[in-house]
Amino acid sequence: xxxxxxxxxxxxxxxxxxxxxxxxxxxxxxxxxxxxxxxxxxxxxxxxxxxxxxxxxxxxxxxxxxxxxxxxxxxxxxxxxxxxxxxxxxxxxxxxxxxxxxxxxxxxxxxxxxxxxxxxxxxxxxxxxxxxxxxxxxxxxxxxxxxxxxxxxxxxxxxxxxxxxxxxxxxxxxxxxxxxxxxxxxxxxxxxxxxxxxxxxxxxxxxxxxxxxxxxxxxxxxxxxxxxxxxxxxxxxxxxxxxxxxxxxxxxxxxxxxxxxxxxxxxxxxxxxxxxxxxxxxxxxxxxxxxxxxxxxxxxxxxxx
Numbered sequence: 001x002x003x004x005x006x007x008x009x010x011x012x013x014x015x016x017x018x019x020x021x022x023x024x025x026x027x028x029x030x031x032x033x034x035x036x037x038x039x040x041x042x043x044x045x046x047x048x049x050x051x052x053x054x055x056x057x058x059x060x061x062x063x064x065x066x067x068x069x070x071x072x073x074x075x076x077x078x079x080x081x082x083x084x085x086x087x088x089x090x091x092x093x094x095x096x097x098x099x100x101x102x103x104x105x106x107x108x109x110x111x112x113x114x115x116x117x118x119x120x121x122x123x124x125x126x127x128x129x130x131x132x133x134x135x136x137x138x139x140x141x142x143x144x145x146x147x148x149x150x151x152x153x154x155x156x157x158x159x160x161x162x163x164x165x166x167x168x169x170x171x172x173x174x175x176x177x178x179x180x181x182x183x184x185x186x187x188x189x190x191x192x193x194x195x196x197x198x199x200x201x202x203x204x205x206x207x208x209x210x211x212x213x214x215x216x217x218x219x220x221x222x223x224x225x226x227x228x229x230x231x232x233x234x235x236x237x238x239x240x241x242x243x244x245x246x247x248x249x250x251x252x253x254x255x256x257x258x259x260x261x262x263x264x265x266x267x268x269x270x271x272x273x274x275x276x277x278x279x280x281x282x283x284x285x286x287x288x289x290x291x292x293x294x295x296x297x298x299x300x301x302x303x304x305x
Contacts, residue, residue: 003199011196012068018190019069020289027075036110042090046071046080052144052305053117056082057128059282061167061214063089065200069288078121083111085128087215099218101230104131125149125284133234140243145304147295149248150256150281152264153235159254163281168219171209175202178210188252188279188286238267244302245271248294250279250286272298
């Protein structure tokens with residue numbers, strides 16, 4: 001399920017106005033595929049290959065399109081690329097159901113090498129944030145900076161479980177049924193915007209039902225135990241991250257507390273934290289304008305261009 005080019009452009013234009021942006025032109029990204037270590041991965045490229053590269057990594061159960069407004073706003077200053085991570089969006093599902101952080105890390109390493117992204121800035125939210133942290137523990141000396149959105153090695157179990165329950169929504173009769181559940185899950189979002197956004201995160205089954213695009217096998221109890229083990233391991237490695245890092249918390253988030261965000265930022269050699277008002281866990285969707293303001297201020301303070 002997707003939008004036509006005209007529908008996509010209209011959706012971005014409408015969403016931008018409601019989020020407080022003013023763009024002279026609404027440019028659409030180019031969708032591409034690349035093979036990384038046996039996995040076929042889909043990504044959105046917003047152009048500007050001569051600009052500093054910025055790689056966006058979405059959260060669990062989301063897609064590369066969650067970053068559309070952020071990329072549209074930054075595309076004139078950075079080469080913005082948003083990746084559909086394995087098991088999400090239009091990327092391939094793992095045939096062996098491997099969604100551990102180490103597997104995502106290999107994908108990201110291979111993708112950055114294949115794309116020739118020199119000294120990239122990584123921007124990751126939730127699952128994508130943890131994967132960004134894992135990448136930085138190995139390669140921060142080759143990164144300009146990193147922005148981690150509403151996640152840290154230490155998160156609230158109850159908040160994460162609430163998201164897990166929503167992401168495990170079974171097959172439903174229509175996209176409208178998903179919209180109704182999504183509005184109840186996140187009352188901060190405009191239903192009209194959510195309706196269009198869901199086009200990129202749903203697919204129709206052969207039986208005529210509708211379901212999320214992501215591989216729900218990654219949410220098994222065994223998989224979640226492994227994922228939590230990986231997350232705990234990251235806590236012992238964050239001191240290796242040398243690049244400037246901004247930790248962003250949504251003021252209304254039930255996943256990352258102020259204390260956890262500040263603790264994580266302090267544990268980094270060059271870390272700082274900021275709270276974005278009027279946003280929950282999905283800061284990039286709830287208040288993208290304020291997120292962009294925080295990112296630009298961080299880039300200025302860190303001397304990044």
